[in-house]
Amino acid sequence: MNQPPRLLTLHPQDNVAIALGDIAPGETQGAPRLLQPVGQGHKVATAPIRAGENVLRYGQIIGQARADIAVGEHVHVHNLGMGEHSRDYAHASENAPLAPSSEDRSFMGYHRADGRVGTRNYIGILTSVNCSGSVARFIAEAAETSGLLDGHDNIDGIVPITHGTGCGMSGENEGYATLFRTLSGYAQHPNFGGILLIGLGCEVMQISDLVGGRPIRADGTLRYMTIQHEGGTRRTIEKGLDELRGIATLANKARRAPASVAHLTVGMQCGGSDGYSGITANPALGMASDLLVRHGGTTILSETSEIYGAEHLLTRRAASVEVGEKLIDRIRWWEDYTARNHGEMDNNPSPGNKRGGLTTILEKSLGAVAKSGSAPLTDVYLFGEKIDKRGFVFMDSPGFDPCSVTGQIASGANLIVFTTGRGSVSGYMPTPCIKIATNSDMYRRMSEDMDINCGDIVSDGVGLDDKGREIFEMLIRTASGERTRSETLGFGGVEFVPWQIGAVM
Amino acid sequence: MNQPPRLLTLHPQDNVAIALGDIAPGETQGAPRLLQPVGQGHKVATAPIRAGENVLRYGQIIGQARADIAVGEHVHVHNLGMGEHSRDYAHASENAPLAPSSEDRSFMGYHRADGRVGTRNYIGILTSVNCSGSVARFIAEAAETSGLLDGHDNIDGIVPITHGTGCGMSGENEGYATLFRTLSGYAQHPNFGGILLIGLGCEVMQISDLVGGRPIRADGTLRYMTIQHEGGTRRTIEKGLDELRGIATLANKARRAPASVAHLTVGMQCGGSDGYSGITANPALGMASDLLVRHGGTTILSETSEIYGAEHLLTRRAASVEVGEKLIDRIRWWEDYTARNHGEMDNNPSPGNKRGGLTTILEKSLGAVAKSGSAPLTDVYLFGEKIDKRGFVFMDSPGFDPCSVTGQIASGANLIVFTTGRGSVSGYMPTPCIKIATNSDMYRRMSEDMDINCGDIVSDGVGLDDKGREIFEMLIRTASGERTRSETLGFGGVEFVPWQIGAVM
Ligand SMILES: [Ca+2]
Ligand SMILES: [Ca+2]
Ligand SMILES: [Ca+2]
Ligand SMILES: [Ca+2]
Ligand SMILES: [Ca+2]
Incomplete structure (x- = not known):
């Protein structure tokens, strides 16, 4: 850690490098020679830049020189500004595909009926509304206590997925549509070997709408129920355990098998x-x-x-x-x-x-x-829309971590x-x-x-x-079953955070 | 359940009664005699109402007669409408105090340092942000597993309070202020004998702001920490258990003692x-x-x-x-x-x-x-604002149950x-x-x-x-310690739902 402060160039086309520490003139080993002291994280010109020319970092334009800039000069607000470049979207002008890899890499994953491949084999207890969240957790706890998964060694665990919405909302606006996509995405997720979906009964986000009219898990690994229909907490737990046993029998048949990393x-x-x-x-x-x-x-x-x-x-x-x-x-x-x-x-x-x-x-x-x-x-x-193309894609979301990741998983992410x-x-x-x-x-x-x-x-x-x-x-090792730090520590019980858009009513 | 259908009058001043079943003319025992069939839940005039006169239910005006209405007549959209009554707020025009009760009733509650009285004596593990929620639960689980509360029979349990917000938000708008009030209200709640407050460290809702500048729990029963400061999950759990031991020693000293029901x-x-x-x-x-x-x-x-x-x-x-x-x-x-x-x-x-x-x-x-x-x-x-007056009050909230109740508890509700x-x-x-x-x-x-x-x-x-x-x-029995159905069943692990107002960023 006592290495001399250095400069980092992030892309071969860049004309600036980043100081990895506070650097005085003459301190850099090799070019460029700094013309003034530069603070950690700040930029130094690595090529002469004429006034009006683009300044490149990550191989991308971050602005234009306001004056001629010499090699070794500090580049910041005094000599770098932004022109109108950002007004020009130039759609699809720099979209040459990357060269396909000559390697043929695979991981060991769970091949699902819909053609997708899971990296884990959990059973999810999914909830339509906050009001069924506690019962979902009671069922998971009762399954744990009763050893329901004993002898089901191919199942990674039972995961209650609870949240703070599903009612007190319009049933027609984009907030509803967003939650609907999110819950549907989890219900179909390839990292689940089976799903038990639980509602209260009177909520805006109706179970019948979530499961109706579309084949979800044609292999029979999705079951659903409402607390009001079953007649309360205890009966729902009992019925839920029955359903879980059926789901577990099916989910336990899944086996890891080789899959191209194209399925990641x-x-x-x-x-x-x-x-x-x-x-x-x-x-x-x-x-x-x-x-x-x-x-x-x-x-x-x-x-x-x-x-x-x-x-x-x-x-x-x-x-x-x-x-x-x-x-x-x-x-x-x-x-x-x-x-x-x-x-x-x-x-x-x-x-x-x-x-x-x-x-x-x-x-x-x-x-x-x-x-x-x-x-x-x-x-x-x-947000939460099913991703149906390969390559690099964008999914709209807030920056807020649990919310953004929830959308990515709903969209089909099998690794984060x-x-x-x-x-x-x-x-x-x-x-x-x-x-x-x-x-x-x-x-x-x-x-x-x-x-x-x-x-x-x-x-x-x-x-x-x-x-x-x-x-x-x-990525490949994790996809094949190697556990991450957060998995070993047991994280994931509260991080399902649907994007709540619109008024809470 | 095979009693004859009846009519229910909800207030002595009402001029309509409610049919408690589908009723045919002549079927009612005692006045009024129905002039036509009336469906369950519908209204029947119990006094003559002239066109333009107020129709009263709950002793309150629900509209005005559009025509003369005879005793026993069905009252609905055909002969009942709404005038401009609702445009007149008539502030404070009907606010005579209720006669104080001559009874002197009390419950057995926990008298707190701030003068409020709790109906329970839990320890709360409160979280500033979703990102510390899992660790709060890990600490509660480790406390359970390690028997941390053994010998602390006056404590009802350890309650992790987790949620889906606290970051990805502005630090200045009403959404922030609402969450701040909510967390502050829980931190000070008289049903907690102590609070461990846990943050991640980099969130918008800073622990230092929550605890800073105001005396919260002057008796030393509030402790706080951040995961980033402690150096990760395991160290935070260890330190958290230490803090919980200190809190539990203090919280266990609380004893139920008589308190006027005025403290409910x-x-x-x-x-x-x-x-x-x-x-x-x-x-x-x-x-x-x-x-x-x-x-x-x-x-x-x-x-x-x-x-x-x-x-x-x-x-x-x-x-x-x-x-x-x-x-x-x-x-x-x-x-x-x-x-x-x-x-x-x-x-x-x-x-x-x-x-x-x-x-x-x-x-x-x-x-x-x-x-x-x-x-x-x-x-x-x-929402969540501390209630500082007695009597009947209004606290603004959505109708969505977990969210509304969360606000009421933050405001100081010791019973729901x-x-x-x-x-x-x-x-x-x-x-x-x-x-x-x-x-x-x-x-x-x-x-x-x-x-x-x-x-x-x-x-x-x-x-x-x-x-x-x-x-x-x-109310009195519950306040004194009798457990409700939902307490016996173990509810409360997911129902903390702060009102998220504004954009998720
Ligand atoms: Ca598409
Ligand atoms: Ca960020
Ligand atoms: Ca983020
Ligand atoms: Ca309601
Ligand atoms: Ca409600």
């Missing part, structure tokens, strides 16, 4: 970000995302409020004009959503961000977008990768969550909660591509 | 309402409310969206013009809240309501207001009374919840979940005043 759908998330997120863990995850996409798999970027300001870079990567326009539609929706709630979309660097070296909204937003690598954007999905600088501890059953530390200090303090340390990019000079490969390999 | 604060709630709610359980609860107010106690009406349309009757009961105006301010706020969320305040009788006999929005809303009896309205509070027609099962630790069935059919099916049956008002002709007394006596 990885929700990418950051929470508790810090100044390192955009230079270590996020770009490393971008490398892993590109690797998985080259293998035919799927990665999901979300957190619309945190990529705001960089949307025109994603539209350039859109597979088609229509896909680019879908993204912009969501951006416009968010501007309205925040305005009608007396707020605004504002992802501009805060004074603290600026002290840390972030100059423009583009640069800040790109720190979040960096998770997505360079693959074309295949499609854009609503979560970068964190401050140290988030959380898990999201039924989907395993790989935690990546952005810095070695936090990793040392919270190593029992972290699966990978990307702080060594700074502290030990490990390459982003090497970390990307390390993440990719952990 | 009862949150009144209805959920899963049916056609009987406004005839049986709600007016019976109104009787109990009046009894408690006459004894110096406090009752809380809430569910603003469900009393909408009857606000001018509450303003008449307001203790002062200012109190009446506070209520109307909340009504105006709700009109804006629903409008900006693309909805509207609409409590008008639905076609189904009308088939069931409800004619006007006044009549429907009065079915909810009936819970509040006839006492003057002492004050109006925001919950009327239900369809059969709600729920509990709200740390506050016991008394469930009242509106009808005997549901009571029979779900008697293991119900504490009191008000269906016998219809099925056995029991008087509303007798039921009010029965509820009042159960």
Whole structure:
């Protein structure tokens, strides 16, 4: 950790590098020679930049030089600004597919009737409304106490999925539609080998609507009931245990079998970000995302409020004009959503961000977008909408971690990768969550909660591509059954957080 | 149950009675003689009503006769309408205090340092954010497993209080203020003998803000910590168990002692309402409310969206013009809240309501207001705002049960009374919840979940005043330690639902 302060170049096309510590002139070993002191996280020109020319970080434009900038010069608010570049969506103008990988990689997964592949084999007790949440937990506890899963060694456990909504809402608006997609997505999720769905009976989110008219789990592994129809708590628990026994018999027949990594759908998330997120863990995850996409798999970027300001870079990567326009539609929706709630979309660097070296909204937003690598954007999905295309996709969501991850899982994520600088501890059953530390200090303090340390990019000079490969390999091991830290610790009991949109009535 | 169909008069001043079954002319025993068949739940005139005269139910105006109405005539949309009465708030015009009771009733409660009295003695593990929820539960589980409360027989248990918000929100708007009040109210609640407050560290709802600058639990029974400061999950659990031991030593010193029932604060709630709610359980609860107010106690009406349309009757009961105006301010706020969320305040009788006999929005809303009896309205509070006056008060909230009850408890409710027609099962630790069935059919099916049956008002002709007394006596027994059905069944693990207002970011 006592290595000399260094400079990090995040992409070969960049004309700036990032100081990995406070650096004085002359202190850098190798080019460029600094012309003035530069603080940790700040930018230094690595090529001459003429006034008006683009400044590139992550291989992406973060603004234009306000004056000629010499090699070794500090690049910040005094000589870097933003022009009108962001007004031009240039839909689908930079969407060349990544070269397919020549490797043929697979994991050991659960092949489901609908063609999807699970990375876990849980039984879910899903609830339509808060009012059936306690009974769902009572059933799970009674199953545990009674040893209901004894001899069912292929089942990972029984997971009650409870939440704070499902009633006191309109049955017709986008809030209802969002919750409906979320619950439907969990009901069909490939990481569940079976589902027991429990309602109270009189709620807005009716069980009959959730299960009606569509084949969910044609293999008979979805059962449902309401507390009012069964006649109260005790009878519902008894009937629930009966149903669970039937579900468990079926779910226990599942066996892990080889599956192409093309069946992996990885929700990418950051929470508790810090100044390192955009230079270590996020770009490393971008490398892993590109690797998985080259293998035919799927990665999901979300957190619309945190990529705001960089949307025109994603539209350039859109597979088609229509896909680019879908993204912009969501951006416009968010501007309205925040305005009608007396707020605004504002992802501009805060004074603290600026002290840390972030100059423009583009640069800040790109720190979040960096998770997505360079693959074309295949499609854009609503929160919890079923993902039906492969490659790199976007799913609309807030940045709030449990809510965003809930949407990604509802959309079909069978793995989550979560970068964190401050140290988030959380898990999201039924989907395993790989935690990546952005810095070695936090990793040392919270190593029992972290699966990978990307702080060594700074502290030990490990390459982003090497970390990307390390993440990719952990994806495959985790998908095949290796437990993450948060799974071992038992997380996931409270982190199901549907996006509540609209008035609570 | 095979008694002849009867008519129920809900208040001595009423000029209509309610049919307790489908009744044919001549079938009623005693006056009035029906002039035409009247369906169950529908109204019959019990006095001659001239065109333009007020029609009274619950002793309150539900509209005006559109034509002369004879005794025994069916009263519904054909001859009953609404004039401009509801435009006149007549603040504080009908606010005569109820006569104080000559009885001197007390319960056995926990006297707290701040002068309030608890009805239970739990230890709460409170969380600032969803991201510390799992760890709160791990600590509670570890305390259970390790027998931490062994020998602490005066403590009712350890209650993790988890939720789905606390971050991904503005730190400045009314959504933040509402959550802040809610968490503060729980932290200070007299039903807790001690509080362990746990945050993640980087959330919007900072622990330092929650505990800073104000004396919370001056007796040392509030401790706090963040997961990031402690260095992860395992260390936080260990430290949390240490803190819990210290809290338990203090909390275990609490003893039940006599307290005037003036220290009872009862949150009144209805959920899963049916056609009987406004005839049986709600007016019976109104009787109990009046009894408690006459004894110096406090009752809380809430569910603003469900009393909408009857606000001018509450303003008449307001203790002062200012109190009446506070209520109307909340009504105006709700009109804006629903409008900006693309909805509207609409409590008008639905076609189904009308088939069931409800004619006007006044009549429907009065079915909810009936819970509040006839006492003057002492004050109006925001969601979760600390109640500092005695008597009958209003606390603003949605109708959604877990959310509304959460606000009432945060405001200081040490008892909840919950009327239900369809059969709600729920509990709200740390506050016991008394469930009242509106009808005997549901009571029979779900008697293991119900504490009191008000269906016998219809099925056995029991008087509303007798039921009010029965509820009042159960309040006292419950406050003194008798466990409700939902407590025995173990409810309360998921029903903490703060009112999430505003955009999730
Ligand atoms: Ca974030
Ligand atoms: Ca589609
Ligand atoms: Ca996030
Ligand atoms: Ca209701
Ligand atoms: Ca309610």
